[in-house]
Amino acid sequence: MEKEFAKAKSVYLPILLKNRYGLKVKAQGRNFGVDYCPKCSKTEGNQNKVSLFVVAGVWRWKCFACDTPASSSIDWVCFAENKTAKQAVSIINEVVTDTIPIPSTAPVKREIQETCFPEVIKRLMQVGNNDAAKKYLQKRRIGSEVVDEAIQRGLVRSLPEDPYQAKKALEQVVGVDLMRKTGLLKEGKQWPAIAFRPVVFPQGFSGAEFRMMGVPENGEPKSIRYGRLVTPWWWAGQDHEKVLIVEGAIDGLSVVQMGWMGHVLALPGVSSWNPEWLGRLDTRYPGIEVYVGLDSDEAGMEKTEKIMAEAEAAKVKARRFMSWNFKDWNEALMAGATI
Ligand SMILES: [Zn+2]
Known part of the structure; x- marks a missing residue:
């Protein structure tokens, strides 16, 4: 049987x-x-x-x-x-x-990486204090009340700021085996790239974005994403009638800090937008209005028009809601703007 x-x-x-x-x-x-x-x-x-x-x-x-x-x-x-x-x-x-064709049950490498990733997040939740993230977000003018709430909700975590300490913590808490299995530690490498990117924005338990505190050198990426993007970074608001779509968790926290009361969906980048989410949002919160607040740059504008068209086709209410005079919401927050 x-x-x-x-x-x-x-x-x-x-x-x-x-x-x-x-x-x-x-x-x-x-x-x-x-x-x-x-x-x-x-x-x-x-x-x-x-x-x-x-x-x-x-x-x-x-x-x-x-x-x-x-x-x-x-x-x-x-x-x-x-x-x-x-x-x-x-x-x-x-x-x-x-x-019906029966597929091979041998999972491919990418799938192993993605399915093992939730265990990484689970273990990362145990990495001591969140000082690095607190320090970084404070510099971005996110108040400690919002930061503490985000940590409590599992939307922000951090590794130690010092890369040596971060590497040690990762080896102890996540473990070398799991890091290799999930691709956090590349074959033949001793240092996981995330040891230099201590600010962590988990996306549910499926994936996470790891971010540098300083300015990247030699063209290194400022942040790296691992796992799979099943659910984006999601801040549940008090007002269920609207959701604001922004780029990046920092913009997500910025709009909350600025007084936005609805839900917030933060994309790790415009290319990670999934049109399926429109239907899911409307199913979960019938009649919800989608506020599209991507960055005020070419990629952001282009994507905004695309999302507006997709929303119209899907009969989901939507409006453009950009941080007009500023590049993004964090820049607006830093300049003292409110929503
Ligand atoms: Zn059902």
């Missing part, structure tokens, strides 16, 4: 849904989206309602409307056809496998 469960679990879920249930499956990068959830049914046309994705070589699904966490193909059949797990396994194996 164990073997049969494993076989059923390894089914190619997008094709199972297409063939057995006639669902329209929309490709979204490496993932797929469908407008039907076997638990809370259908939302016509909202292809972002349920996401299909691969974890460690196995297809899973997750519903953003009823918050069903990552579940297996077997679970899908159980809910959809009101069957026991054993019956669902038989259905998948006997009825459908002939027509």
